Amino acid sequence: MIRFDGVTKRYADGTVAVDDLTLEIPSGQITVLVGPSGCGKTTSLRMINRMIDTTSGTISIDGDDIRKKDPSDLRRGIGYVIQHAGLFPHRTIVDNIATVPYLLGWDKKKARATAMELMERVGLDTKMAKRYPFQLSGGQQQRVGVARALAADPPIMLMDEPFSAVDPIVRKSLQDEFLRLQSEVQKTIAFVTHDIDEAVKLGHRIAVFQVGGTLAQHATPDELLANPAEGFVKEFLGGEKGLKRLRFNRELEDTADDEVQAAER
């Protein structure tokens, strides 16, 4: 479990990006941080792996204050996926995926074997192993990004708008496969998006942020859709009209899931 305890981030120029945030991100589940641009989602995420230092308050992982660990060690135990993947252009796909295992000093063969296995798990043809990132499509690069984050089997994954730079069709398949993968690996995931549809689809829990870096509501998707907080949250969900659409889509997905499960039986 990741726990924010009264965490505030004030940047050098005085901007308060996150304001007195208290939030629990339960283990083995996807918690989505959603909100409009500039509300402090990325800042919150990057404080977890210490890419950004907190100004005050504490963040702990399974009860241990993150400041007790060496930043590099901490980071090697936390997968990180970003928009546009941020793959290393000079490394082949298999070496990109094996990055953290190499850093951890794994045997090269073992690291590569793990990377190849992961390629399959994220739906990439292993024939692409020796290619370079520029030879892949955006969607494929994003899959590599996910595989790279999973390579050393970290218990925690931080994902910052990982699927927002691809077109809607590719996004949908990435989301579906991500859910399938998560049902197998059950990582503790903090997932940032500004897309409420994505939040409702992926999250076990949704934390709605508002500009100024405060938490407006923290609930399960069903609770959020049934009882959105008046004012900012309701507006962010698109008002009555937006809520109707989101509820409708959610039922549609649930029925589709039931049908898939029925078919699998």
Next chain:
Amino acid sequence: MTAVADGEPLIRWNWIGDHTDELTTLTLHHLKLALLPILFGLIIAIPLGIMCVRWRWLYPPTLGVANVLYGVPSLALFMLFIPYFGIGSGGQADFTIILPLTLFSLSVLVPNVVDGLRSVPEPVRQAATAMGFGTLRRLVQVELPIAVPVVIAGARVATVASISLVSVGVLIGNGGLGQEFIDGYSRDFTTPIIVSCVLIILLALFSDGVLVTAQRLLTPWARTRRSNG
């Protein structure tokens, strides 16, 4: 200019055959005088460029000094080093040529190292940090390799310039193939001038080819790179 004497051909081919040894020695010496500065230049420019990226304020003054040096006539800079390394060809005296050319190369190499390091996309740098690369490891394993194509592009420009500048050294008695200019000129004899010119051009083309090949081999990932974040 050299007048061609009556009945004297522009090139006397047998002269080349008679002087193969001399030409080979001069060519190799020319190459040494031209390429060592690039090597030294890189050894200086890489750490200097890294520092200029790390501490931004350092870059403008560094670039300023490098450009002013580049603006000094090469002959003047050669002469500046005569008191320290002497005059003539070979041994210590070579440094009278090599050091000024090293300084010249910096005006191309430093900006290229800086541009190369800055060409590393921000998401790539951040991904590296997030995965647990420390600063040094990230520099060596991520940033410098990604900078290689831009650095080599700079090395190509600097190398060709260096090869042509070496000839100026002949005015202080050490100019590689440039030596043949003087010999030919003083004897009213065009063959050595033309031959050495051609050899200098070939040297430039050859060195450039080597660098292009090196770049292809070192950075197969950069060949038809699409821009991506």
